[in-house]
Amino acid sequence: MDNGRTPTFSGSIPIRNSDQTKLMNLSRDMGLGLDIDEMIRLRNYFSSMGREPTETELQAMGQAWSEHCCYKSSKIYLKKYLSNLKTPYTVLAMEDDAGVVNVTGDLDYVVKMESHNHPSAVEPYGGAATGVGGILRDILCMGSQPISVIDSLYLGNGRGEVPEGYLNTHFTNSHIVAGIRDYGNRVGIPTVAGSLHFDQNFEGIPLVNVGCVGVIRSKDISRSRVSSTSDILILAGGKTGRDGIHGVNFASRDLEKDDKESKKAVQLGNPIIKEPLIKAILEANSRGLIAGMKDLGGGGLSSAAGELCLAGGSGGEIYLDRVLLKEEGMKPWEIWISESQERMLLAVKEENVETISGIFEVWGIPFSIIGKAVPGKRMKLFYRKDLVMDLSLNFLTSGPIYSKPYYQRNSRRNFMVYLMDPKNLEEEIMDVIRDLNNSGKFPIIRQYDHTVRGNTVVKPFAGNPNMETHTDSPVIRLDNDSTYGVALSSGCSVNAMEINPYTGTLWTMARAFRNVLCSGADPHSVVDALNFGNPNHMGVMRQFVRSLEAIGEFCRYFSLPVVAGNVSLYNHIGKNNIPPTPNILIIGVIDNYNNSITPDFKEEGSTIYLLGSSGYSLAGSQYSRSRGKEAGFLENIDLEELSRFRKLILKYRDSNMINSIHDISTGGLLVALLEMSFGSQLGFVVDISFISHVRVLNKLFSESGNRFIMEVKNGREEDFEEAFKGVLIKKIGQVGGEDAVIVNDSQTIMNRNIRSLREIWERGMENII
């Protein structure tokens, strides 16, 4: 039993004699976001302590037990399916703020991905910008230099109805992009990889998933814990304000229109403070002055200080009146749970305090010493002379864990879908090229700085200047001293997820895996950002559990570690849940970035091969989605075949045989061929008669299976066929000319100039951003 000192603070709130109605009223009025079982647990705890809680204590509990902070709905399933996914080269997985993975020698990369969906729905610009800011701090707090920002966006396409009281789609989309652009560009970290998906189901509920990769030498890794029970705690960076109060509580429940809580949770982010903060932290860390470090994200000081002390086996004493404030008159609980941006909490040995203060002064970073680690397991907060909180850290972090029920069977009825042959196939092809999800994404990605810091080897686009095409996965070199680079691919096959969350997740994983291979890198680790609807809905929980199962299976098959992740639930408006969207980031490692491969055609007269097998079903394709037929039976992914591709592509990458590779994904074979051609304006003549017996629509637009298009160097065809005889390959045509020519069963189904096609492709997004 706890025997904490009774606070002298006059703000005690009586709950020991409250009935259920009073408890729920209290939870609502104080914005705690706790439900009745949790409130009863709190009441019983304080009854056993023989005193009433203070306002600060209740607020701290509300925050610590929110879905966002304690993963109460998802933890049990995450443990079941994603634990024990470590490999010998994994340094830290799911332990600290970000995952750390070894590349070679003492060279490691640090990676993390998070969703910032709820803030971005309420204030798109600030929500997206602070998403970038938050993920940079996650990487920074491991002591690592951020080298690339990754963003995967799932946005409305303007075709659905935005419910009243929500921001219109155009405003939301353009402000989300502006937020990422402004923060990333101003802070000087390139925004290199990511994905974009438009669907009417994201109208009003956009998903903003932001990731970051950093580089570090093993000896410099800073842990997210105090190193001893005498460490001094320093809060550095931005000042603390009322902004962002109750951010996590609000992210852990339903979005409601005109939500008063949501208005307090809004911030714009300040990259201009962040940039010197990164410099100062890295300098202090490289000089060995930081004993432990944690960033202040969702949950604010409360989460950061609690976790930092608990992980280091100590308690803490914090003096809230020493925290630098943006505004007068903040209450102690507001200081404790504020989620103001740009702040870092550092544990520093007493003898280093002076040196580190000097560094912060040089860089102009506001900082203050706010407390210290102490022996024991209690967190005590003081404000002026009052003790305002005295709680056991074990209790604070012992949030409830729910085993939420889910449907065992798929409630959705699957049926075969038959799409009628279009009257005019060529017109249909043009429609596919200008489809929002198939077309060029330049209006958005060109707003981001890809090359700042000068380490971007493969950009998000490749080919002739101003006439580029998209690459499968951009490559960043890790540092100046080695030839190692990382290839990044992030995204989700939303159309497939809507049909079957298990197979859809395998599609998503396989797609990211293939993308990384296409750049010539070896898939190395996995990070997930899992976005789902309301977890109290059994159908949504089924999607979540099935999706986790698939991630676990895929990673075990390929011995890939899941090193970091994040879960975002309650993405719904009323009964409209978002499609299940597990965003998967796969990081590949390439030993020599000079040998990276890009997808643009390189050589006139070279031969085009189609690699890999498929049943050519249209289920899960963008084509059937755009025709309103999103059902069907999703084809399974042949993992064994994918594994053979991994070996072959990596083995023959440097054999001077492969000019370019591109993965067949959104838009199918047609879009993949055109994208390869758009980068160099080299045309092609392709005959698809013999790739399968299916209809021409399926041949052109199916996205199933593990398929690649490979451009093989002129004169090396025999070597290639010999080398790749273990997998299904078909010679389908040649690169050359200025036209895209596709022949099927002796009929020319398309013959158009590449430049005119490119124009249509480039303009696909014209009306959305």
Added chain:
Amino acid sequence: MVKIRLEISYLPGVEDPEATTLHHNLGILGYYSIESVSMLKVYEMEFSEDEETAKSMAKIVAESILINPVINSYKLIVLGE
């Protein structure tokens, strides 16, 4: 013809990074007595309507396209004909 000025500002409590940085840097340059800096976005629109219609149209444009009520407030000023 009616000319309307639309001034968009941040709500109290929303920290504008550009204004904050400007304020901070003015301090570095020695302008210590500046207590605060805030930035506004101003649109001037000319309408071929009467004042009432123009005002209501400007209001719709502001609320549905130009501002987010969660962070912004706005003022409509009729500049005359």
